[in-house]
Amino acid sequence: GAGVSQSPSNKVTEKGKDVELRCDPISGHTALYWYRQRLGQGLEFLIYFQGNSAPDKSGLPSDRFSAERTGESVSTLTIQRTQQEDSAVYLCASSLLSIGLSNEQFFGPGTRLTVL
Amino acid sequence: KNEVEQSPQNLTAQEGEFITINCSYSVGISALHWLQQHPGGGIVSLFMLSSGKKKHGRLIATINIQEKHSSLHITASHPRDSAVYICAVRHAGGTSYGKLTFGQGTILTVHP
Numbered sequence: 517g518a519g520v521s522q523s524p525s526n527k528v529t530e531k532g533k534d535v536e537l538r539c540d541p542i543s544g545h546t547a548l549y550w551y552r553q554r555l556g557q558g559l560e561f562l563i564y565f566q567g568n569s570a571p572d573k574s575g576l577p578s579d580r581f582s583a584e585r586t587g588e589s590v591s592t593l594t595i596q597r598t599q600q601e602d603s604a605v606y607l608c609a610s611s612l613l614s615i616g617l618s619n620e621q622f623f624g625p626g627t628r629l630t631v632l
Numbered sequence: 633k634n635e636v637e638q639s640p641q642n643l644t645a646q647e648g649e650f651i652t653i654n655c656s657y658s659v660g661i662s663a664l665h666w667l668q669q670h671p672g673g674g675i676v677s678l679f680m681l682s683s684g685k686k687k688h689g690r691l692i693a694t695i696n697i698q699e700k701h702s703s704l705h706i707t708a709s710h711p712r713d714s715a716v717y718i719c720a721v722r723h724a725g726g727t728s729y730g731k732l733t734f735g736q737g738t739i740l741t742v743h744p
Contacts, residue, residue, distance in 0.1 A: 551732075558736045559718065
């Protein structure tokens with residue numbers, strides 16, 4: 517497809533379970549971001565991947581959160597032992613990053629996570 | 633104090649009015665983004681700025697690096713412009729080189 521895709525679009529889980537969210541960036545985009553948006557709140561940065569560089573994990577809220585990206589393709593965000601406060605829309609974005617510049621980001625539709 | 637502050641938080645306008653949304657930040661940045669989020673939740677990137685001014689259709693974005701301030705202007709506003717407008721700054725270097733910090737958003741409602 518032409519845009520960033522995410523799956524699943526909705527996920528309902530029980531407290532304590534692990535969840536895995538997937539992001540397929542635009543082909544050729546070297547930069548990939550994960551964000552979180554809780555209900556009625558602003559966007560929060562979680563993690564950033566750029567090519568083969570070490571990811572910027574400075575936004576991950578706890579060690580229950582982790583993310584991986586293989587090369588410049590798919591990324592997965594894993595939340596272990598989910599808590600109710602993890603309920604949010606998780607957004608992925610990708611951009612074509614040129615050295616010395618940051619380009620516009622293209623956002624996916626998000627995964628709405630509900631932890632019961 | 634938040635690193636990124638937007639004003640106003642809520643803005644109501646009549647169709648055709650000129651609109652300005654402001655963003656001030658307190659950290660060193662490499663770029664500033666303006667995003668639009670529609671009621672359905674979809675997010676669209678409007679502008680990425682590192683200096684000066686950019687224009688796209690009826691939208692104009694400016695940034696003053698020395699004053700750490702950016703503005704988003706909408707000329708001849710239309711009800712379809714109703715959305716949340718979000719300012720985000722990309723931190724300059726260091727270990728948080730990819731981090732974006734977001735403003736709280738400005739809710740714009742344009743009435744016909």
